[in-house]
Amino acid sequence: ATVNPATGETLAEVASCDAADAEVAVAAARAAVDGGAWSRLAPGKRKAVLLKLADLMAAHKHELALLDTLDMGKPISSALGDLAGAIGCLRYQAECIDKLYGEVAPTGEEALALVLREPLGVVAAIVPWNFPLMMTAWKIAPALAAGNSVILKPSEKSPLSALRLASLAREAGLPRGVFQVLPGYGHTVGKALALSMEVDCLAFTGSTGVGKQLMQYAGQSNLKKVYLECGGKSPNLVFADCKDLDRVAEHAAAAIFHNQGEVCIAGSRLLVENSIREAFVEKVLAAAEAMQPGDPLDPASFMGAMVDQAQYERVLDYIRRGVEEGAQLRTGGAALEGPGLFIPPTVFDGVTEQMAIGREEIFGPVLAVFGFDSEAEAVRLANDSDYGL
Numbered sequence: 001a002t003v004n005p006a007t008g009e010t011l012a013e014v015a016s017c018d019a020a021d022a023e024v025a026v027a028a029a030r031a032a033v034d035g036g037a038w039s040r041l042a043p044g045k046r047k048a049v050l051l052k053l054a055d056l057m058a059a060h061k062h063e064l065a066l067l068d069t070l071d072m073g074k075p076i077s078s079a080l081g082d083l084a085g086a087i088g089c090l091r092y093q094a095e096c097i098d099k100l101y102g103e104v105a106p107t108g109e110e111a112l113a114l115v116l117r118e119p120l121g122v123v124a125a126i127v128p129w130n131f132p133l134m135m136t137a138w139k140i141a142p143a144l145a146a147g148n149s150v151i152l153k154p155s156e157k158s159p160l161s162a163l164r165l166a167s168l169a170r171e172a173g174l175p176r177g178v179f180q181v182l183p184g185y186g187h188t189v190g191k192a193l194a195l196s197m198e199v200d201c202l203a204f205t206g207s208t209g210v211g212k213q214l215m216q217y218a219g220q221s222n223l224k225k226v227y228l229e230c231g232g233k234s235p236n237l238v239f240a241d242c243k244d245l246d247r248v249a250e251h252a253a254a255a256i257f258h259n260q261g262e263v264c265i266a267g268s269r270l271l272v273e274n275s276i277r278e279a280f281v282e283k284v285l286a287a288a289e290a291m292q293p294g295d296p297l298d299p300a301s302f303m304g305a306m307v308d309q310a311q312y313e314r315v316l317d318y319i320r321r322g323v324e325e326g327a328q329l330r331t332g333g334a335a336l337e338g339p340g341l342f343i344p345p346t347v348f349d350g351v352t353e354q355m356a357i358g359r360e361e362i363f364g365p366v367l368a369v370f371g372f373d374s375e376a377e378a379v380r381l382a383n384d385s386d387y388g389l
Helices: 019-035 043-059 061-072 076-096 132-145 160-172 186-195 208-220 245-261 274-289 309-324 375-383
Strands: 010-012 103-105 113-115 122-126 149-153 179-181 201-205 225-229 235-238 269-273 328-331 346-349 366-372
Touching (some): 019 122, 019 186, 043 061, 043 076, 043 132, 061 076, 061 132, 061 160, 076 132, 122 132, 122 186, 132 201, 149 186, 160 179, 186 208, 208 225, 235 245, 235 375, 245 274, 245 366, 269 274, 269 375, 274 328, 274 366, 309 328, 309 366, 366 375
Parallel strands (some): 122 149, 122 201, 149 179, 201 225, 235 269, 269 366, 346 366
Antiparallel strands (some): 103 113, 328 346
16 A cells, blocks of 8 residues: 555555566566667667657646655645656756767777767666655666666655656657566565666665665675665754854755655754854754645645654654753654644754764654864764765
């Protein structure tokens, strides 16, 4: 079941693919590569197909944005913004197809060395639930533009827009087997794709823990190329000589509360020079007050619902740990009453490097505020993270 987290309503029953489905999909993708209907298609013709897909996405933008809003709880205005980014990405990559040239390497007169751009073959893309269509476009657009066959595994928490995209891709003229969508769980169909000897490349955005697993699967199989975008605990630094604290406070709040904090590059750590810390935190609290969660279908809502019960409980557990570890809860901290999985902006002050809320990626609307007294201390705190993003 895929569930609307704002209401608890079951939207649809979606197929849960497994290893057997992955094997069928990989075989179809490989046959498409070998057949050449896409991999050896003239660049200008590939470009035309991908531009048509972008046009179809634009024509169905409200439908696609609505699917993401219903499926994972993000505000509809945010979903429409994501879709604009996805369409733009597809158009950009399509236009690159006949504009990125190969090279003639410098050699002696006795040799001629040519560098050609060729498709890798079969690409598996595993995408997260927080920006379903935008992350999908970032993965599939360059892979398809280069002539590869792509198998997309959307998150089991937000599969609907990817399934709709597949039907639009068929309508745009992508040949059979070139773009396939396999909904299901990471530990079943995702693992099967990562271990497949016939998958040439794996692209993933998601947690650091899963990224490590996928690297291991690549090593256990055919040493496929792996591209990972994993977790983050990104810092924002604010110094006493800042000229516009009000504006920066709004940005600092938006950096963590946008998309319910379910953002890998969220500014989840706020480092503030102690001489202005109290005044600045007050401004952040005022900005956060205007970013409360609301009905995701209301264009005025800044935040929506958490994606599902598991993530909702994970964030609330981190908030409890923050209180237990001695951080000062300045706002938020409790789920909203009533239907739906809503957590308001939550700010902790007095956070230290030893606290879980200051070190671990929460992936929710929880801001950890640290103080510092010198630039050297600020840089040390900013760089003191296990995360690479």
